[in-house]
Amino acid sequence: MNANETIRLLILNDSREEVERLISMLNNAGRPTRAQHVESEEALTKLLQEQTWDLMIADAATTELPPANAIRQIKRLNKDVPLILISDEEGNQASVAGLKIGASDVIQLDEDQHLLLVIQRELENREHRQQRRRADQRLKEAERRSQQLLDSSRDAIAYVQDGMYLYANQSYAEKFGYEDRDDIECMPVIDMVSDEHQGQVKKFLKEFTLKGDDAESCQLVFTGLMANDALSSFAIDVANAIYDEESCIQFMISSQQVDNEQLQAELQKIKDQDVVTGLFNRQYLVEKLEGEVAKAINDSSTATLQYIEIDQFSDHVQAHMGVSGTDSVLGDLGNFLKQFVQPGETLARFGDDAFALLTPDQKADQTLSRAEDICQQLESHIVDVEGKTLQLTATVGVSIVTESTSSGEEVIEQALKAIEDFRKEHNNAGNGTRLYEPEVSEEQAAETNLAKQVQTALDNNRFQLLFQPIISLRGAEEEHYEVLLRMLDDNDEQISPSKFMNAAAEIGVTTKIDRWVILETIKTLSEHRASGHKTRVLLNLSRQSLCDETLAPWLGVAFKAAKLSTDAIIFQVDEVDVTNHLNAAKAFFDALAEIKCASSMSNFGCSLNPFKTLEHANTDYVKIHGSFTLDIQNNSEGPETLTNLIKHLLEANKITVVPFVENANVLSTLWQTGVHYIQGHYLQEPTASMNYDFNMEG
DSSP states (O other): OOTTSOEEEEEEOSOHHHHHHHHHHHHHTTOOEEEEEEOSHHHHHHHHHHSOOSEEEEETTOSSSOHHHHHHHHHHTTOOOOEEEEEOOOSSHHHHHHHHHTOSEEEETTOHHHHHHHHHHHHHHHHHHHHHHHHHHHHHHHHHHHHHHHHHOSSEEEEEETTEEEEEOHHHHHHTTOSOGGGTTTOBGGGGBOGGGHHHHHHHHHHHHHHGGGOOOEEEEEEEEOTTSOEEEEEEEEEEEEETTEEEEEEEEOOOOOOOHHHHHHHHHHHHBOTTTSSBOHHHHHHHHHHHHHHHHHHOOOEEEEEEEETTHIIIIIHHHHHHHHHHHHHHHHHHHHTTOOTTOEEEEEETTEEEEEEESOOHHHHHHHHHHHHHHHHHOOEEETTEEEOOOEEEEEEEEOTTOOOHHHHHHHHHHHHHHHHHHTTTOOOEEEEOOOOOOHHHHHHHHHHHHHHHHHHHTOEEEEEEEEEESSOOSSEEEEEEEEEEOTTSOEEOHHHHHHHHHHTTOHHHHHHHHHHHHHHHHHHHHHTTOOEEEEEEOOHHHHTOTTHHHHHHHHHHHHTOOGGGEEEEEEHHHHHHTHHHHHHHHHHHHHTTOEEEEEEETOSSSHHHHHHHSOOSEEEEOHHHHHHHHTTSSOTHHHHHHHHHHHHTTOEEEEOOOOSGGGHHHHHHHTOSEEOOTTTOOOBSSOOOOGGGGO
């Protein structure tokens, strides 16, 4: 899109002042803008149906119309309107969440230069998509016209691949005495050649194929075998060709003809008409539909398709009326539906039990209203055939043709999907209408379900703590475990935090979960230490808890109430969260130190400069990222990187932990690095109790 062209912009933001600032910023940056402030879903629907828009900018925190709802509405109406999300949340979590709901990008609040660059990129991408759709449509149209020319050509034309007919038109079939061109498709060429010329034809085809693109057009003369086994001479022009994206050989026999316009018109009418109902047939409607797709892509117009499928047609009609009676019923239904056709629309019989109504330049809501009217009136309509009466119903699927539509086939499939969805929701009963809406992806559906499970687990105490021993390689007396959290599903199967914590964050309950884990750990650890064990545990905290200023004071109260020493729990935070929230991390670690709680940074070593992070947010323990150990055990990397990392940590006086020890072969390597503690399934898998025998390690 040219930088001087006016941007047709939708803005979704609760603050009118921010909307005005965005428009002013764009105009000052030389990007003239025609903007509309969207304040409700109803207003958005109206705007999307009435005008064409280039872009939407939405505030992630807006409440009047959440961005996820706006994206859903854009998809529902099949509009190509990329949405850029503005967020005031730091870190990559906001970006991930935004992209998951369908945003094109997520920009930090007040980063106007970044926003301008993304706007330009998305406008260019949209233009490229439009150009591609136009090109695809032109190609489809060219292919369709070529196919029509082939099918109707008086010249006998066939395409041959690997010695078999890939395609033959009706004229070619008739030249060999066949009534239908389908009779010779996929037939070996040699089967239509006389015995005396078969060797000659085989040799010719082989040599012509081997020459490939270098083969020159020539003529093949042979005696052919007709459908009735009679013999006839043929002179066929042969050339290289492409058919249906396949390299092949073209056979053509020229034929002289005299055009008869009146005859052609009559033939065309017969070709386009359904014999039973007198309506247009499927082929004609598909051609008109492809035309509307092309119009939508080129002119940003909108059309709608109603796919009208008679409910339980085989049971209610075909099984009781017979063939002739069924045709009479279809004729009656065709006449009934004609009353709903407006000028410029196309009504066609589309299948044994289905009709289709194509409407140019109409909004989805209007078409849905008309479809409902058809259903209601059909339910009251009485079909009378030879004294037998029937009352039928129909289910109507509505799909939209817009600039985002790629083909007529896609429109038909969407309408059929709408019918299927309606019947699923109504126990396979029909008699209703549905507008096609894109399905929620399996991933989105799973996340929604997971969020519900998290809330249920919180409400019904469906969480479980596991403990995995951390073994000292330096003879430390204290026993160490890492506390691991699991959520239980309806079948009491364990779900790991890597699968459910993102869902928990989306519904804002991660801090509640963390505090539940803390209290349960304090309770369990107090009982365990009461039996004489010198046990300490590493307990993982989420990003939200790291940024929670009230957590450290709350911890002090919790330890005091349980009469548990504050050094019994080492609070551990992921390196990524520390890097993204350095100020909050530093404040939290300092607050832990004040109450004599130790801190740990997990998954250490994968950022560009991990030791810079450690300088700003100093922790007592450092747990190395598990990929270092796994790479050594999988022989995909030598131990030098891990050895060097641990060396620097030891120089910084950090207590080091290496996880994911899965076999004995890596133990000697880890011993040589000087690491303090190791952890992994080779030593012991996580269990529901702290029952590891640390004495056997001594």
